[in-house]
Amino acid sequence: xxxxxxTPSHQVTQMGQEVILRCVPISNxxxxxxxxxxxxxxxxxxxxxxxxxxxxxxxIFDDQFSVERPDGSNFTLKIxxxxxxxxxxxxxxxxxxxxxNQPQHFGDGTxxxxx
Amino acid sequence: xxxxxxSPQSLxxxxxxxxNFTCSFPSxxxxxxxxxxxxxxxxxxxxxxxxLNGDEKKKGRIxxxxxxxxxxxxxxxxxxxxxxxxxxxxxxxSGNTPLVFGKGTRLxxxx
Numbered sequence: 668x669x670x671x672x673x674t675p676s677h678q679v680t681q682m683g684q685e686v687i688l689r690c691v692p693i694s695n696x697x698x699x700x701x702x703x704x705x706x707x708x709x710x711x712x713x714x715x716x717x718x719x720x721x722x723x724x725x726x727i728f729d730d731q732f733s734v735e736r737p738d739g740s741n742f743t744l745k746i747x748x749x750x751x752x753x754x755x756x757x758x759x760x761x762x763x764x765x766x767x768n769q770p771q772h773f774g775d776g777t778x779x780x781x782x
Numbered sequence: 783x784x785x786x787x788x789s790p791q792s793l794x795x796x797x798x799x800x801x802n803f804t805c806s807f808p809s810x811x812x813x814x815x816x817x818x819x820x821x822x823x824x825x826x827x828x829x830x831x832x833x834l835n836g837d838e839k840k841k842g843r844i845x846x847x848x849x850x851x852x853x854x855x856x857x858x859x860x861x862x863x864x865x866x867x868x869x870x871x872x873x874x875x876s877g878n879t880p881l882v883f884g885k886g887t888r889l890x891x892x893x
Contacts, residue, residue, distance in 0.1 A: 671825065700880065710826075710871065712880035723880060758825070767814040770828035771881060 690759030788884035805872030809853035
């Protein structure tokens with residue numbers, strides 16, 4: 668069964684450094700998402716992407732964050748100048764359409780640790 | 783701000799016991815409700831997407847019901863097994879907005 672893949676599985680970075688988290692959504696899916704979960708808290712929406720542009724973003728998704736779909740298969744999340752509070756699990760998800768019976772399919776996540 | 787609540791936060795049951803837990807959501811913003819099963823170090827796995835009031839869906843020993851008028855869904859596990867141990871997440875889909883997740887119910891099944 669096709670699946671969403673994320674790399675790396677774990678990223679350790681010094682505060683202030685830039686990180687890029689990579690995702691390969693399922694190939695025929697059209698809608699892409701990034702979520703994060705800080706330890707012990709809810710899964711939080713960051714951004715959704717459709718038709719090569721951001722369709723919605725949360726308050727968390729400020730100027731230090733950006734997303735890109737550079738080549739039609741990868742979907743990346745860049746954090747420009749990481750802060751300690753960016754430490755979290757970051758999940759990518761995709762779905763084929765936005766019909767009511769279509770779940771989002773999640774990757775295994777990237778654990779980001781900021782030192 | 784939409785709020786999705788799940789209870790209990792965690793649950794320990796003996797192997798063979800049946801169990802259930804709750805997801806509550808604002809009924810005025812309903813489009814669909816998603817249930818996910820999330821094992822540690824794995825991706826959340828879609829269990830059910832529920833759309834109609836009174837819906838009941840089943841997958842093996844796991845089933846779910848939906849009440850959109852009062853804003854809740856129950857997830858039931860019959861005859862729990864150790865491999866059912868996971869966090870069960872529900873998420874409210876309001877249509878053209880992102881999923882809003884509950885905090886999850888962490889289930890531990892003791893052999």
